Amino acid sequence: MGLAANTQILSIGTAGQVSHFRNMPAVAQKRDPIGQVDACYMPRDSHTTGDILVHEMAYGNNEELWVVNTRFSCLCTLDAVNSFVPRWKPAFISGYSPDDRCHLNGLGMVDGKPHYVTALGETNTATGWRANKKDGGILIDVASGEIIARNLSMPHSPRWHNGQLWVLESGKGTLSIVDLATGKHEAIVTLPGFTRGLDFYGPLAFIGLSQVRETAVFSGIPITEQPMERNSGAWVVNIQTGQVVAFVKFEEALQEIFAVQILPGIIGPDLVNDNLEMIHSSYELPGDAMKHVEMP
Secondary structure, eight states: OOEEEOSSEEEEEOSSEEEEEEEOHHHHTTSSSTTTOOEEEEEEEEEEOOSOOEEEEEEOGGGOEEEEETTTTEEEEOOSSSSOEEEEOOTTOOSOOSSOSSOEEEEEEETTEEEEEEESOSOOSTTGGGGGTTTOEEEEETTTOOEEEEEESSEEEEEEETTEEEEEETTTTEEEEEOTTTOOEEEEEEOSSEEEEEEEETTEEEEEEEOOOSSGGGTTSHHHHSSOOOOOEEEEEETTTTEEEEEEEOOSSOOOOOOOOOOTTOSSEEEOSSOHHHHHTOOOOOHHHHTTOOOO
């Protein structure tokens, strides 16, 4: 579900753990097609969290990993002792309980710190958000605890970019700008899918789209009530014009995208997690130790 990445590290959140990978450029030079792979993420370690319904993740200052802990309705970090370390929860959540009270899901960082989060409801009962999922979504300022915007349709992926606050209204398939003063939100584009996962590169927004399943969770929201084809893939939108400039559509098997992450300056990234021969024969040492390494 969750994904956080930059040119050096990559973390992936799954059902019960968060796995960490490290870019090893020397390994990239050995990957096929030779000469076209310029980053290779190799497994480094894994942290067992238990099933916390991990959602968006992001690196903060000093590569500290912040995790949206949806099941316990909080933001958390990881350490070597605990399953997770709770660091923040919405003011309306009375305590830490594994019952997904508000479906906290999106995380937006500013200056290396959590600044914005989204949730599907302002509720403090077990899965209480489901009762008004159509337009009960909220956008919260982490530092103040204040709710910036209400009446959002299944919001995800708040992001601060180019001096503006952006959010995906997944239930409508839109990318919107939020007015911090008034809380009003205006869509700049509507896309053919459940929008979830957002990153920017200059004037371009990279947005994940999902077909969404015909289940109780996704019933009764605008995008499933409209007679339209829903797609799975990644769409690229020029935020200055609101125009779609490119897309990658998955037409078979892959129906949901959760996270989208840009790797600036990397053209051909690779990830190794099942090639044991390569994993067991690749080593990374501190810089001061490298000068003492003698190649066999």
